[in-house]
Amino acid sequence: MKTKFENIVASCQIRFNRGEASTWKHSDFLDLSREILRDTKVSISANTLKRIFGKISVYQYYIPQQATIQALEKYGQNLQPDIINEPNDEPITSTTQQLNKSTQSRLNRYKIPITILVFATLVILAFTFFLKDDTLKSELKFVGKEGNLPATAFFEYTVPESExxxxxxxxxxxxxxxxxxGKAHSAHAYLYPGLFTISLQSRKNTLQSTRVYIPSNKWIGLGYRQGEELPNNYYEFLARKTGKDSLFHLSNVQLKTKGIDTSGLVYTRLCNFTPIDKQVKNFIFEAKFKNVLDENGLYCKSAQFQITGNNKNIRFRITTPGCSNRITNLLSEQSFVGSRVNLSKFAMDLSNWTTIKMINHNKKVSLYVNNKLLYSGNYQEPIGPIKGIFLEFEGTAFVKSCSLKTEDGKILYNF
Structure with missing residues (x-):
C-alpha cells in the first residue's frame, strides 16, 4: 500500500510539472488543489497536500484517506516511475493517452532529470513518514460551563487527520x-467537584490539553465502585456534621441502597472544592480517621489525601501492609511510585484511629502520622492557588476531622 501510494504521489508531481515539491510555495499547493478538483471533482485541501508531499511533517506511516488516494491516482493517471525508466518506446496506454501533448513532450525530453526528481521525492516522503507530527494544527479549548454541581462544560476542538x-x-x-x-464542539457533564485536565489524545500520546474547575462550595461525600464509570455507579451527597463529635461515614449498606455493587472494593471520598480568595503558600493539613476492615475477604485498603493547586498537587497515600507497591505519591513536580521505589514506610495498620498532620512551609513538606515524622522533602514548583482538598479511602471509613489552615491558624477548610 505504501509503495503504491509513493508512486501515485510521484506521478502527481510529474503531472503538475513545477519542479521538486520541496520548493513549492503555498500558492502552488492551492493551484494543485484546484487542478485536482477540476479533473476529479474531489476537493483536497492545500494543507493535506502539504502533508502528502512532505512540506508538513506527519505521523509515522501516515497514509491519507482512501478517497484522497483515489483522487490523486486519477489526477496522476497512474503514471509510475518504472514507465519513465523504460529504455524502449512502449505503446501508450489508454491511461497515459489522457495526458495532454505538451506534458508528454516534456516527459520524453526530461527523462533523466525527472527520474532523479522522483527518486529525491520518494526519499523525502520516506523520511517524513518516520517523523512525529508536531506541527499539525490540533486545538482544544474550554469555552464555558452551565450549572454548579453537577455542571456541564463546553469545549471546542480541532482534530487533525491521523492514522x-x-x-x-x-x-x-x-x-x-x-x-x-475536523472542527467540532463537545459538552460533558461533571458529576463531582474537582480540577480536571481534559486532553485530546491517542491511546498513548497527548496532542492538546486544557483544564476545567468544578467547585463544590461545600463538603461533599462520594462513593463509587472500583473500576466502574462514575455516571453508572456512584452516590453523592452533602456531607454535614450534626455535632462536635459526629463522624463522616459512608457504609456498604448505604451504597447498596443506592444500587452500587459492594461485593468487590468500593471507594469513598470526603472533599471540598470551595475556591480560596487569595494564594496561600504555607499551610497545615490535618485529619483523623480509621478504615473499616472487610470481613468477607482480604483486600488492600488505603487512605489518601490531596491538596489540589491550580498548577500542581500534593498527595500522599497510606496503605495496609503488603500493598505499598500500589502507592503513587505526588509532591508538586515530583512523583514517587511504589512499583519503582521502596515506599514500605507508608504501609501500616489503618483499622485504628490514625492522625495525619502535614506542614507545608516554604516548599518544604513534613508529614507526621500518629505524631511521628514519616516523610520530609522539598519541591521546586509552586502548586499555585489552592482549589480544593479531598480525603479518599479504599473501602469505607470513619472520619472524625479534616481541615486545612494557614500557618497563623486561619481556617481554609474544616470538617
Missing amino acids: DSLFLNFGDKTKWQYVTA
Whole structure:
C-alpha cells in the first residue's frame, strides 16, 4: 500500500510539472488543489497536500484517506516511475493517452532529470513518514460551563487527520469520547467537584490539553465502585456534621441502597472544592480517621489525601501492609511510585484511629502520622492557588476531622 501510494504521489508531481515539491510555495499547493478538483471533482485541501508531499511533517506511516488516494491516482493517471525508466518506446496506454501533448513532450525530453526528481521525492516522503507530527494544527479549548454541581462544560476542538484513533479524555474516569478529523464542539457533564485536565489524545500520546474547575462550595461525600464509570455507579451527597463529635461515614449498606455493587472494593471520598480568595503558600493539613476492615475477604485498603493547586498537587497515600507497591505519591513536580521505589514506610495498620498532620512551609513538606515524622522533602514548583482538598479511602471509613489552615491558624477548610 505504501509503495503504491509513493508512486501515485510521484506521478502527481510529474503531472503538475513545477519542479521538486520541496520548493513549492503555498500558492502552488492551492493551484494543485484546484487542478485536482477540476479533473476529479474531489476537493483536497492545500494543507493535506502539504502533508502528502512532505512540506508538513506527519505521523509515522501516515497514509491519507482512501478517497484522497483515489483522487490523486486519477489526477496522476497512474503514471509510475518504472514507465519513465523504460529504455524502449512502449505503446501508450489508454491511461497515459489522457495526458495532454505538451506534458508528454516534456516527459520524453526530461527523462533523466525527472527520474532523479522522483527518486529525491520518494526519499523525502520516506523520511517524513518516520517523523512525529508536531506541527499539525490540533486545538482544544474550554469555552464555558452551565450549572454548579453537577455542571456541564463546553469545549471546542480541532482534530487533525491521523492514522491513530483520537479521543477526548475528560479527566473524570468516564469513558473517552472518540473524535474524527475536523472542527467540532463537545459538552460533558461533571458529576463531582474537582480540577480536571481534559486532553485530546491517542491511546498513548497527548496532542492538546486544557483544564476545567468544578467547585463544590461545600463538603461533599462520594462513593463509587472500583473500576466502574462514575455516571453508572456512584452516590453523592452533602456531607454535614450534626455535632462536635459526629463522624463522616459512608457504609456498604448505604451504597447498596443506592444500587452500587459492594461485593468487590468500593471507594469513598470526603472533599471540598470551595475556591480560596487569595494564594496561600504555607499551610497545615490535618485529619483523623480509621478504615473499616472487610470481613468477607482480604483486600488492600488505603487512605489518601490531596491538596489540589491550580498548577500542581500534593498527595500522599497510606496503605495496609503488603500493598505499598500500589502507592503513587505526588509532591508538586515530583512523583514517587511504589512499583519503582521502596515506599514500605507508608504501609501500616489503618483499622485504628490514625492522625495525619502535614506542614507545608516554604516548599518544604513534613508529614507526621500518629505524631511521628514519616516523610520530609522539598519541591521546586509552586502548586499555585489552592482549589480544593479531598480525603479518599479504599473501602469505607470513619472520619472524625479534616481541615486545612494557614500557618497563623486561619481556617481554609474544616470538617
